[in-house]
Amino acid sequence: NAGVTQTPKFRVxxxxxxxxxxxxxxxxxxxxxxxRQDPGMGLRLIHYSVGExxxxxxxxxxxxxxxxxxxxxxxxxxxxxxxxxxxVYFCASRRGxxxxxxxxxxxxxxxxxx
Amino acid sequence: xxxxxxxxxxxxxxxGKNLTINCTSSKxxxxxxxxxxxxxxxxxxxxxxxxxGEEKSHEKITAKLDEKKQQSSLHITASQPSHAGIYLCGADxxxxxxxxxxxxxxxxx
Numbered sequence: 196n197a198g199v200t201q202t203p204k205f206r207v208x209x210x211x212x213x214x215x216x217x218x219x220x221x222x223x224x225x226x227x228x229x230x231r232q233d234p235g236m237g238l239r240l241i242h243y244s245v246g247e248x249x250x251x252x253x254x255x256x257x258x259x260x261x262x263x264x265x266x267x268x269x270x271x272x273x274x275x276x277x278x279x280x281x282x283v284y285f286c287a288s289r290r291g292x293x294x295x296x297x298x299x300x301x302x303x304x305x306x307x308x309x
Numbered sequence: 310x311x312x313x314x315x316x317x318x319x320x321x322x323x324x325g326k327n328l329t330i331n332c333t334s335s336k337x338x339x340x341x342x343x344x345x346x347x348x349x350x351x352x353x354x355x356x357x358x359x360x361x362g363e364e365k366s367h368e369k370i371t372a373k374l375d376e377k378k379q380q381s382s383l384h385i386t387a388s389q390p391s392h393a394g395i396y397l398c399g400a401d402x403x404x405x406x407x408x409x410x411x412x413x414x415x416x417x418x
Contacts, residue, residue, distance in 0.1 A: 199351075228405065237397065237410035245404055253405070285351060294340030294359060294401040300352040 196221050199301035201286050207307045208276045216271040216304050218286030226289040227269040228253075228298070229261060231282040238285065244269055245292065276308045311336045311402050315409035322388050323417050330383045330412045332398035338378045340401030346411070347394045355383075355396075388416050 202217040218227065228243040230253075240253030244263040258280060260272045269288075273280060286301040312335040322328050332341070340359050344352040356365045358374035358381060365372050369386045385392055393416045399406040 226404065235410065238399075238408040240405055240407075243405055251404075287352075292404045295357065297354055297357060298342065298399070298406055299354065300344075302351040303349075305349075 198222065199286055199288050199299050201284075201301040201304050203304060204302070205305050207309065208273075209309050210277060212276050213272070213274050214276065214306075215273075216284055216286075216306075218269045218271070218288075218301060219267055220269075220286075220288040220299075221267065222288060222290070222299070223266070224288035224290050224299075225266070226291060226296075226298075227263065228287040228289070229259070229269065229271045230285045230287065231255065232285060232303075233282050241271065241284075276306075278308045280306065281308045282306060311400055311407050313398055313400055313407060313409035315396075315398060315412050317412060318410070319413035319415070321415045321417060324389060325387050328385050328388055328414070330396050330414075332381045332383070332409055334379050334381075334400055336379075338374065338381065338400050341374055341381045342399040342401075342406060343372050343381070343383055344397045344399060345394050346397065352397065385414075388414075390416050390418050392416055 199220045229241040230238045239255045242261040247266040262270045284304045289298040290296045314333045343355040346352045356372045361376045361378045363374045371384045395411045397411045399408045
């Protein structure tokens, strides 16, 4: 099992450009998440999904959109990138919503917006 | 909303020394997760605690959840350079986890 994978690993964008980050999991998990990690601010939840075809806003959703067309994939889109979106982005997945369901993380995508 | 406070924010220890990292919640914890992150990498799951008074160990790392289920501690015995990284606690909050800001651990050899 590959677990949770993220594509790409690194990306540099210019302000106003758009891009999509891809997250894939092979554990048949229902729940998937997108976080951003910034120095001194820990992990902040952007959007999440509790099943195929569903999405919900997290703590910092502005400027991002997501889609979960297939159970194994969760896409994060930036329509018009801004320098404030420079960050490390982590995807995670979880079997379900029970407190005993461990959340597993991908390796991260380092995004720089110039 | 639930908030987690970790302390200390960072610490430097001499190799071989013991250390403790704390995680305090603003609400009762129904599931508390500990993760480790090496610089530039993803988060690795360490342990999960659910019951008041519960204690789990893995190699030289022990995690405890207090009886009132509002505080957890992570204790490392005889630290090694391989223990260096960022330790984060996460609390189950319904459909998602909320995380503390993390504790940066450096181990001097």
